[in-house]
Amino acid sequence: MPTSEQNEFSHGSVGVVYTQSIQFDSLTLEGGETITPLEIAYETYGTLNEKKDNAILVCHALSGDAHAAGFHEGDKRPGWWDYYIGPGKSFDTNRYFIISSNVIGGCKGSSGPLTVNGKNGKPFQSTFPFVSIGDMVNAQEKLISHFGIHKLFAVAGGSMGGMQALQWSVAYPDRLKNCIVMASSSEHSAQQIAFNEVGRQAILSDPNWNQGLYTQENRPSKGLALARMMGHITYLSDEMMREKFGRKPPKGNIQSTDFAVGSYLIYQGESFVDRFDANSYIYVTKALDHFSLGTGKELTKVLAKVRCRFLVVAYTSDWLYPPYQSEEIVKSLEVNAVPVSFVELNNPAGHDSFLLPSEQQDSILRDFLSSTDEGVFL
Amino acid sequence: MPTSEQNEFSHGSVGVVYTQSIQFDSLTLEGGETITPLEIAYETYGTLNEKKDNAILVCHALSGDAHAAGFHEGDKRPGWWDYYIGPGKSFDTNRYFIISSNVIGGCKGSSGPLTVNGKNGKPFQSTFPFVSIGDMVNAQEKLISHFGIHKLFAVAGGSMGGMQALQWSVAYPDRLKNCIVMASSSEHSAQQIAFNEVGRQAILSDPNWNQGLYTQENRPSKGLALARMMGHITYLSDEMMREKFGRKPPKGNIQSTDFAVGSYLIYQGESFVDRFDANSYIYVTKALDHFSLGTGKELTKVLAKVRCRFLVVAYTSDWLYPPYQSEEIVKSLEVNAVPVSFVELNNPAGHDSFLLPSEQQDSILRDFLSSTDEGVFL
Numbered sequence: 001m002p003t004s005e006q007n008e009f010s011h012g013s014v015g016v017v018y019t020q021s022i023q024f025d026s027l028t029l030e031g032g033e034t035i036t037p038l039e040i041a042y043e044t045y046g047t048l049n050e051k052k053d054n055a056i057l058v059c060h061a062l063s064g065d066a067h068a069a070g071f072h073e074g075d076k077r078p079g080w081w082d083y084y085i086g087p088g089k090s091f092d093t094n095r096y097f098i099i100s101s102n103v104i105g106g107c108k109g110s111s112g113p114l115t116v117n118g119k120n121g122k123p124f125q126s127t128f129p130f131v132s133i134g135d136m137v138n139a140q141e142k143l144i145s146h147f148g149i150h151k152l153f154a155v156a157g158g159s160m161g162g163m164q165a166l167q168w169s170v171a172y173p174d175r176l177k178n179c180i181v182m183a184s185s186s187e188h189s190a191q192q193i194a195f196n197e198v199g200r201q202a203i204l205s206d207p208n209w210n211q212g213l214y215t216q217e218n219r220p221s222k223g224l225a226l227a228r229m230m231g232h233i234t235y236l237s238d239e240m241m242r243e244k245f246g247r248k249p250p251k252g253n254i255q256s257t258d259f260a261v262g263s264y265l266i267y268q269g270e271s272f273v274d275r276f277d278a279n280s281y282i283y284v285t286k287a288l289d290h291f292s293l294g295t296g297k298e299l300t301k302v303l304a305k306v307r308c309r310f311l312v313v314a315y316t317s318d319w320l321y322p323p324y325q326s327e328e329i330v331k332s333l334e335v336n337a338v339p340v341s342f343v344e345l346n347n348p349a350g351h352d353s354f355l356l357p358s359e360q361q362d363s364i365l366r367d368f369l370s371s372t373d374e375g376v377f378l
Numbered sequence: 379m380p381t382s383e384q385n386e387f388s389h390g391s392v393g394v395v396y397t398q399s400i401q402f403d404s405l406t407l408e409g410g411e412t413i414t415p416l417e418i419a420y421e422t423y424g425t426l427n428e429k430k431d432n433a434i435l436v437c438h439a440l441s442g443d444a445h446a447a448g449f450h451e452g453d454k455r456p457g458w459w460d461y462y463i464g465p466g467k468s469f470d471t472n473r474y475f476i477i478s479s480n481v482i483g484g485c486k487g488s489s490g491p492l493t494v495n496g497k498n499g500k501p502f503q504s505t506f507p508f509v510s511i512g513d514m515v516n517a518q519e520k521l522i523s524h525f526g527i528h529k530l531f532a533v534a535g536g537s538m539g540g541m542q543a544l545q546w547s548v549a550y551p552d553r554l555k556n557c558i559v560m561a562s563s564s565e566h567s568a569q570q571i572a573f574n575e576v577g578r579q580a581i582l583s584d585p586n587w588n589q590g591l592y593t594q595e596n597r598p599s600k601g602l603a604l605a606r607m608m609g610h611i612t613y614l615s616d617e618m619m620r621e622k623f624g625r626k627p628p629k630g631n632i633q634s635t636d637f638a639v640g641s642y643l644i645y646q647g648e649s650f651v652d653r654f655d656a657n658s659y660i661y662v663t664k665a666l667d668h669f670s671l672g673t674g675k676e677l678t679k680v681l682a683k684v685r686c687r688f689l690v691v692a693y694t695s696d697w698l699y700p701p702y703q704s705e706e707i708v709k710s711l712e713v714n715a716v717p718v719s720f721v722e723l724n725n726p727a728g729h730d731s732f733l734l735p736s737e738q739q740d741s742i743l744r745d746f747l748s749s750t751d752e753g754v755f756l
Contacts, residue, residue, distance in 0.1 A: 190619035190639045194611045197640040201607060201647075204634060205600040207585050222583040229579060230608055233572045238700070241568035247670065256582060259667065261568045262575040269579075289637065292625065319697065322616070 012086040013078065014045045014093055017070035019102075021109055024142050033129035036118075040143050041066045041109025042101035045085055046093030048147060055097045055149045056369075057140060057176075058085070059157030059164035061355075062231075062284055063276055065108035068100035069093075083357040090365035096153060103164075104139045105131035105283040111139075113212075113279035125279050126212020133160070133291040137167045141175070154369065156180035158313075158354030159321065160284070163291050166329070170293065173307040178372050180365070182313040182354040185325040186299050186332075187292035192320065195234050196285040199227030203278045212279050224278040225269030232268045237317035237350030300332040310340040311368040313361070315353040317346070341368060390464040391456065392423045392471055395448035397480075399487055402520050411507035414496075418521050419444045419487025420479035423463055424471030426525060433475045433527045434747075435518060436463070437535030437542035439733075440609075440662055441654055443486035446478035447471075461735040468743035474531060481542075482517045483509035483661040489517075491590070491657035503657050504590020511538070511669040515545045519553070532747060534558035536691075536732030537699065538662070541669050544707070548671065551685040556750050558743070560691040560732040563703035564677050564710075565670035570698065573612050574663040577605030581656045590657050602656045603647030610646045615695035615728030678710040688718040689746040691739070693731040695724070719746060 019041050027038040043066045048055060058068050058081060069085035071078050079100075085091040091098055102110040105128070113128045144152060155168040155176050162184025169179045185192070206223030208214050233241075241261060250263035257263050293302045310333055314326035323344050333340040343364055347353040354361075397419050405416040421444045426433060436446050436459060447463035449456050457478075463469040469476055480488040483506070491506045522530060533546040533554050540562025547557045563570070584601030586592050611619075619639060628641035635641050671680045688711055692704035701722050711718040721742055725731040732739075 187625065189616060190623040190625065190637075191611065191614075191616045193625070193637050194619060194639045194643060197635060197637065197643060198604065198607045198611065201634070201640075201644065202580065202604050205604060226576065226580050226583060226604065229576045233569065233576065236569075238567060238569045241572060245568040247565065247568065247571070256579070257575060258664065259568075259571050259575065261572045262579075265572060265575060266579065286636065 012088045013082065014070035014086050016073055017043050017045065017067070017079070018072070019043050019066050019109060022143065022146065024146075027104070027111075027135070027139055027142065029129055029135045030132050031130050035104065035111050035129070038104070038139060038142065039109070039111045039115065040101050040104070040139055042099060042143060043067060043069075043079075044100075045069050045098040046096050048097040048149070052147070052149050053151060053153060054095065055099060055144070055147065055152050056091055056154045056156060057144065057152050057168075058091065058098060058100045059140075059155065059161035060100065060103065061157070061159040061161050062288065063272070064161070065106065066100050066102040066110075069098070080355060084362060084365060090362045090369065091156075096369075099143065099147070101140055101143055103136040103160075103284065105136065105280060105287060107277035107280035112277075113283060114277055125214070126282075128279070128283065131283055131287055133163050133167050133287050134171060136287065137164055137171055140164070140168075141172060144175070150175065152176040153372075154178035154180060156182075156365075157184075158182035159184055159351065160288055163288070166293060167291070169306040169308055169310070170302055173305050176308045178311070178369065179306070179308045180311045180313070180368070181326070181329065183315055183318050183321045183351055185321050186295060186329050188289050189325070193289045195230065195320070196289050199231055200282050200285060202226035202230070203282060206278075209278075212282070214278070219273070220278045221273040224273050224276065224281055227281060228272040228276075229265040229269040232265055234320040235350060235352045237319065237348055239317060239348045240350055243348075295328055299328065300335045303329075303332045303338065304336050306333070306336070306338055309372060310338060311364070312340060312342045313354065313364065314342075314344045315347050315350070316344055317348050318351045318353060320351040390466045391460065392448035392464050394451055395421050395423065395445070395457070396450070397421055397444050397487060400521065400524065402524075405482070405489075405513070405517055405520065407507055407513045408510050409508050413482065413489050413507070416482070416517060416520065417487070417489045417493065418479050418482070418517055420477060420521060421445060421447070421457075422478075423447050423476040424474050426475040426527070430525070430527045431529060431531060432473065433477060433522070433525065433530050434469055434532045434534060435522065435530050435546075436469065436476060436478045437518070437533065437539035438478065438481065439535070439537040439539050440666065441650070442539070443484065444478050444480040444488075447476070458733060462740060462743060468740045468747065469534075474747075477521065477525070479518055479521055481514040481538075481662065483514065483658060483665060485655035485658035490655075491661060492655055503592070504660075506657070506661065509661055509665055511541050511545050511665050512549060514665065515542055515549055518542070518546075519550060522553070528553065530554040532556035532558060532750075534560075534743075535562075536560035537562055537729065538666055541666070544671060545669070547684040547686055547688070548680055551683050554686045556689070556747065557684070557686045558689045558691070558746070559704070559707065561693055561696050561699045561704075561729055563699050564673060564707050566667050567703075571667045573608065573698070574667050577609055578660050578663060580604035580608070581660060584656075587656075590660070592656070597651070598656045599651040602651050602654065602659055605659060606650040606654075607643040607647040610643055612698040613728060613730045615697065615726055617695060617726045618728055621726075673706055674710075677706065678713045681707075681710045681716065682714050684711070684714070684716055687750060688716060689742070690718060690720045691732065691742065692720075692722045693725050693728070694722060695726050696729045696731060698729040
């Protein structure tokens with residue numbers, strides 16, 4: 001972390017950061033196939049202490065990446081969780097060593113459909129094997145072990161990141177002290193699957209799809225843009241969209257839309273295709289849809305093996321991952337007498353709330369982490 | 379209504395019915411353009427009495443048509459509101475004369491994008507003028523007047539049909555005694571516009587779109603199917619989708635989806651393109667998005683001119699047209715001292731609830747209509 005550059009940035013920024021990459025021999029997936037080699041793109045903020053017991057793994061959501069905090073050289077926008085990660089922030093880099101890695105199956109540096117197949121020198125694309133949330137976590141475990149970390153101080157994430165945190169608590173119960181699950185679920189409902197399904201069908205319907213073996217010159221960009229447009233509606237709330245757009249006329253795009261919300265969604269779709277790969281969109285949404293720790297008694301049985309404290313955060317306005325899904329997790333933890341703090345915030349921003357700046361959320365994260373730190377239970 | 383055939387059908391069916399068509403010289407649209415001639419496809423059930431004061435106009439939703447009740451020759455499925463229309467049913471054809479017409483801008487027989495342009499012998503397609511909910515209602519008024527009906531006993535509809543009913547109460551305050559508005563809204567919110575917008579963008583993104591001047595051999599069917607798939611999610615509820623599909627594997631379609639909800643949506647999309655026109659989808663969704671009687675004080679001002687009784691029905695599980703939008707209408711009517719009955723049903727089926735069989739809904743409609751009939755206010 002280049003402290004020398006901190007002053008150039010907003011208070012508490014980790015400054016200029018670089019995404020690093022590490023290779024491991026291989027990773028055997030839950031499905032039985034093996035990724036050889038396994039590549040992981042990651043960033044770290046703060047310093048790992050001698051005991052190696054101050055590390056926090058933050059896990060990103062569907063379209064996120066390893067760049068969680070600070071600024072890449074020349075960038076104006078910081079990482080996706082910069083409000084919460086930095087010196088003096090809730091994920092305090094003066095205190096904790098923060099690790100953020102790109103999920104496998106993604107398209108931001110870790111092994112995935114864009115990875116070149118050594119056997120033929122071409123990207124795997126749709127021939128890349130199916131990747132589960134469990135596989136993403138197993139890849140992260142290799143990275144953590146590489147740092148010589150046996151037990152993480154915490155694993156934290158929202159949405160798909162929350163699923164990874166949950167998976168950590170079940171797959172590696174003795175490897176984390178705290179688990180922070182925000183705007184997430186123990187498994188996708190039919191409605192959540194349905195939204196991802198339509199997104200995938202939009203990509204499959206694109207004439208450039210070619211079974212996923214498209215060229216970079218002719219990508220299924222229209223299909224991917226449609227998937228993103230639809231997804232974006234589900235990330236916001238009715239209330240927030242009303243405040244932000246109401247029934248206002250479009251900004252530009254008057255040829256293709258009559259409303260501001262339309263031009264906004266079109267922009268979101270078009271900008272997304274420049275930074276995301278259509279195959280990865282399908283792999284990652286399938287990982288989401290297939291993730292299942294069950295619900296009710298089934299979930300209670302699965303969570304019986306966890307050995308860490310939990311903070312579960314839900315948002316009243318989040319209709320994509322409704323609070324009842326978080327409550328389901330909390331109930332199952334309580335039945336197992338697992339220490340858990342549950343907070344439902346009435347932030348109006350919908351599912352995206354976990355990503356957005358909120359003093360309330362900041363202090364909730366801060367208090368939960370420091371109370372553990374002092375061995376005090378909330 | 380061929381009563382002779384009634385016995386062949388379920389109790390209370392109007393039996394075999396035929397969609398009829400009528401032409402009027404022209405209709406001048408709110409936008410200033412004129413449709414010449416104006417064609418309206420309609421069906422009627424029951425008998426108009428001598429006083430011509432027993433007529434009820436039922437208005438269909440986005441993908442509906444004039445076929446509201448009974449059976450078309452050889453069909454196994456009856457019209458879209460058959461549960462509620464027929465002898466002894468809530469819209470009792472022994473008592474009332476029911477009229478149902480296809481909206482203009484649609485594709486089921488009334489003037490719209492499929493209408494042939496007399497000037498060049500080709501369908502108007504995307505050169506058909508913009509149609510508003512007000513225009514749809516003005517076309518219906520011509521049909522009503524053709525029957526010599528001055529005052530309708532009632533206008534009833536759900537979703538877009540509810541908007542037409544609302545528009546009737548405002549545009550022709552002295553032409554209806556009762557107005558039934560179900561699962562509807564006085565104007566679309568940004569979120570409602572957003573879902574329609576993504577549907578339209580899916581059609582515009584289809585390589586066959588050709589600015590709406592596509593051939594019938596090469597229609598933008600993939601785009602229209604995607605629009606329908608996404609729309610369909612919004613018509614159902616989270617709860618109902620969980621019950622109906624859960625996380626079950628697909629029925630067929632294992633090449634393109636891993637889940638039952640996926641194969642269901644794919645089927646819904648594919649079957650929709652056989653019965654609906656992509657241009658009409660764009661015209662009708664635009665009519666929905668542009669309809670606005672305002673909200674709050676603005677709506678109260680607009681509704682000050684109504685002269686009929688109202689029944690407003692909302693559904694707790696309807697997240698596309700949330701109950702608060704119905705409450706908004708009810709409040710504005712109450713401020714104007716308009717007699718209004720409001721019912722919020724906790725039917726779990728979501729937005730589609732208004733279309734589905736429900737004894738509770740049946741008796742609510744029945745009581746509202748008969749109480750008026752007897753001059754009794756609820």
